[in-house]
Amino acid sequence: SQELEQSPQSLIVQEGKNLTINCTSSKTLYGLYWYKQKYGEGLIFLMMLQKGGEEKSHEKITAKLDEKKQQSSLHITASQPSHAGIYLCGADPSNTGKLIFGQGTTLQVKP
Amino acid sequence: NAGVTQTPKFQVLKTGQSMTLQCAQDMNHEYMSWYRQDPGMGLRLIHYSVGAGITDQGEVPNGYNVSRSTTEDFPLRLLSAAPSQTSVYFCASSFLTSGPGGELFFGEGSRLTVL
Numbered sequence A: 001s002q003e004l005e006q007s008p009q010s011l012i013v014q015e016g017k018n019l020t021i022n023c024t025s026s027k028t029l030y031g032l033y034w035y036k037q038k039y040g041e042g043l044i045f046l047m048m049l050q051k052g053g054e055e056k057s058h059e060k061i062t063a064k065l066d067e068k069k070q071q072s073s074l075h076i077t078a079s080q081p082s083h084a085g086i087y088l089c090g091a092d093p094s095n096t097g098k099l100i101f102g103q104g105t106t107l108q109v110k111p
Numbered sequence B: 001n002a003g004v005t006q007t008p009k010f011q012v013l014k015t016g017q018s019m020t021l022q023c024a025q026d027m028n029h030e031y032m033s034w035y036r037q038d039p040g041m042g043l044r045l046i047h048y049s050v051g052a053g054i055t056d057q058g059e060v061p062n063g064y065n066v067s068r069s070t071t072e073d074f075p076l077r078l079l080s081a082a083p084s085q086t087s088v089y090f091c092a093s094s095f096l097t098s099g100p101g102g103e104l105f106f107g108e109g110s111r112l113t114v115l
Helices: none
Strands: A004-007 A010-014 A019-025 A032-037 A043-049 A055-058 A061-065 A071-076 A085-091 A105-110 B004-007 B010-013 B019-025 B031-037 B043-051 B054-057 B064-066 B076-078 B087-094 B110-114
Touching: A004 A085, A010 A019, A019 A085, A019 A105, A032 A071, A043 A055, A043 A061, A071 A085, B004 B087, B010 B019, B019 B031, B019 B087, B043 B064
Parallel strands: A010 A105, B010 B110
Antiparallel strands: A004 A019, A019 A071, A032 A043, A032 A085, A055 A061, A061 A071, A085 A105, B004 B019, B019 B076, B031 B043, B031 B087, B043 B054, B064 B076, B087 B110
């Protein structure tokens, strides 16, 4: 099983709708990354969270690391077609430098 | 500033051939890693390094070798390519502190096809 589980695996939303993607670990997270990838392209850094309860925003995307530091959520407000792509969470659950990623969430936004 | 540079961008191999994917970074990052990306599988860690002379296995190391003789370079070697190694490969680097040390910078990816 994956050390980092993302849900849902895929998501189709109507433009303008809000959505949330979750990333869950069975171990305490010592930091968590969110990346976005457009189809067939490289990875774009969105944000990094390090402290329990920390919340960061970038344009219409907000990410939070929960108090127990075992789950992070990524929330998109008023989705746009430009938000479409694959969202990946990454972390080092063992705190050894072994940075792993979840299986990704594919987002489609219908105009 | 070049960032993380991967070569080649595309490669086709026959089963059993060997090759090396090159990765270089010019940001003086201690941490470097290789991932492969397959549909529905996200990014899977192959090998990683926390500094020159130090390497360790990731989630899917079989069939791949790495070395880290300098801070800048982290080549990934396929000794005998197999069709299961058809994938897109990404190299990444970052500064290293306790836990993730900041943004993980990715190369543009290398698309490998093994026939």
